[in-house]
Amino acid sequence: MTKTSNQMWGGRFQAGNDAIMEAINASIGFDQRMAAQDIQGSRAHAAMLAATGILTDTDAETIREGLLTVLSEIEAGTFPFSTALEDIHMNVEARLTDLIGPVAGRLHTARSRNDQVAVDFRLWTRDQVDASIEGIQQVMRAFIGQAEQGADWVMPGFTHLQTAQPVTWGHHMMAYVEMLGRDLSRFRDARARMNESPLGAAALAGTPYPIDRHMTAEALGFDRPMANSLDAVADRDFALEFLSNASICAMHLSRLSEELVIWSSAQFRFVKMSDRWSTGSSIMPQKRNPDAAELLRAKIGRIFGAHTALMMVMKGLPLTYSKDMQEDKEQVFDAADNFLLSLAAMSGMVADMSANTEALRASAASGFSTATDLADWLVRTLNLPFREAHHVTGALVAMAEAQDCDLPDLSLADMQAVNADITDDVFNVLTVEASVASRTSYGGTAPDNVRVQIARWTAELDG
Numbered sequence: 001m002t003k004t005s006n007q008m009w010g011g012r013f014q015a016g017n018d019a020i021m022e023a024i025n026a027s028i029g030f031d032q033r034m035a036a037q038d039i040q041g042s043r044a045h046a047a048m049l050a051a052t053g054i055l056t057d058t059d060a061e062t063i064r065e066g067l068l069t070v071l072s073e074i075e076a077g078t079f080p081f082s083t084a085l086e087d088i089h090m091n092v093e094a095r096l097t098d099l100i101g102p103v104a105g106r107l108h109t110a111r112s113r114n115d116q117v118a119v120d121f122r123l124w125t126r127d128q129v130d131a132s133i134e135g136i137q138q139v140m141r142a143f144i145g146q147a148e149q150g151a152d153w154v155m156p157g158f159t160h161l162q163t164a165q166p167v168t169w170g171h172h173m174m175a176y177v178e179m180l181g182r183d184l185s186r187f188r189d190a191r192a193r194m195n196e197s198p199l200g201a202a203a204l205a206g207t208p209y210p211i212d213r214h215m216t217a218e219a220l221g222f223d224r225p226m227a228n229s230l231d232a233v234a235d236r237d238f239a240l241e242f243l244s245n246a247s248i249c250a251m252h253l254s255r256l257s258e259e260l261v262i263w264s265s266a267q268f269r270f271v272k273m274s275d276r277w278s279t280g281s282s283i284m285p286q287k288r289n290p291d292a293a294e295l296l297r298a299k300i301g302r303i304f305g306a307h308t309a310l311m312m313v314m315k316g317l318p319l320t321y322s323k324d325m326q327e328d329k330e331q332v333f334d335a336a337d338n339f340l341l342s343l344a345a346m347s348g349m350v351a352d353m354s355a356n357t358e359a360l361r362a363s364a365a366s367g368f369s370t371a372t373d374l375a376d377w378l379v380r381t382l383n384l385p386f387r388e389a390h391h392v393t394g395a396l397v398a399m400a401e402a403q404d405c406d407l408p409d410l411s412l413a414d415m416q417a418v419n420a421d422i423t424d425d426v427f428n429v430l431t432v433e434a435s436v437a438s439r440t441s442y443g444g445t446a447p448d449n450v451r452v453q454i455a456r457w458t459a460e461l462d463g
Helices: 005-009 019-025 028-051 057-076 088-108 113-149 169-194 213-219 229-234 237-263 291-314 323-328 330-352 357-364 371-382 386-402 412-418 424-429 432-438 447-462
Strands: 154-159 162-168
Touching (some): 028 057, 028 088, 028 113, 028 330, 057 088, 113 169, 113 237, 154 169, 154 432, 162 357, 162 432, 169 237, 169 447, 291 330, 371 386, 371 424
Antiparallel strands (some): 154 162
């Protein structure tokens, strides 16, 4: 296989690259991950060159067979990658030359490495978007499964991490389904936006050859070719949007990871994580650590960092291509790996976790969680203005605190000492079950509402 980069560059440069320059210039160490996409794009380009008469059918077939051989070597792990040849494009072309001779040089007609890398990276990112969509759907299904089990299990709803009002387990699970549904929509939107082909833009200005960019776009599964050759080679919005969407979704995963860490603690005991997603301690035999959730929570920072890093690469670049853009891939590769791993881990954790319904209910009933239900009863039944009802309820909460009991434990006489019109009927609204059952407004926590949303999302995902 050809070992020198000078032969690939042609006659312009005579002296060999300094070793340090070679090291900083080479990207083959990471962009070889795009080998399949590079060969996919080259095959489409060769077929188009033959269809438009720029390349003979014989040469196109020779190139096609050669590219398939190169791909088989890469897939088998026998391909001799060379740092001296800089990147995946030069490595493939050099090996193709070794296999089929000078006809390999015809493949680069009407094409530049600028549009070549743009199409490779776009194809690779599109694959990650598709994998992300599938991964998000799996996590959503895991949440729906939990919601189906516990549509009417009562748990505390929190504000400021303090008990606020009772909600249902199913309602809490479906909150994450809603978040992930927005993530799913963002990735689908991003895929539609990125599904335009830069191939054929050449270096930056297009080409004088009579190419058919619509043909290559269709062959590669794109909706259309990009309409401006400058934009085609300069654009990395597709990668930025992937990272942006991954960051938002990862933030949602991190919030749940935090809840799982808290919920699985001895102080909460809301959930038990399965052995598959827990570890022990080297010296404390009683420990059951939610390491998977903690690691996922930490990995999210790498995804955020990748988005910021690529924004910094792109922010000062004039049109069209600058070598800075070689730094566009490593962080995207790393972020994609960690994001897809996080989705898979979260899907498994959610599907496997078991809720402690007794602990959930006991916590839901603590902290005067039905105080708002009492205030609402005073408004509905006694026709008090809400502000007055709020004041009466506050006085009753203070009384319960003084007696070291909860609101349902106060006597009717105690309550009537604050407001003489209160009747026995008030106790019907002070249970946590009555509280969640009453929240029937659209989007509320009532079990029937939860089941409606479960059915809606199940149909959406199965449709």
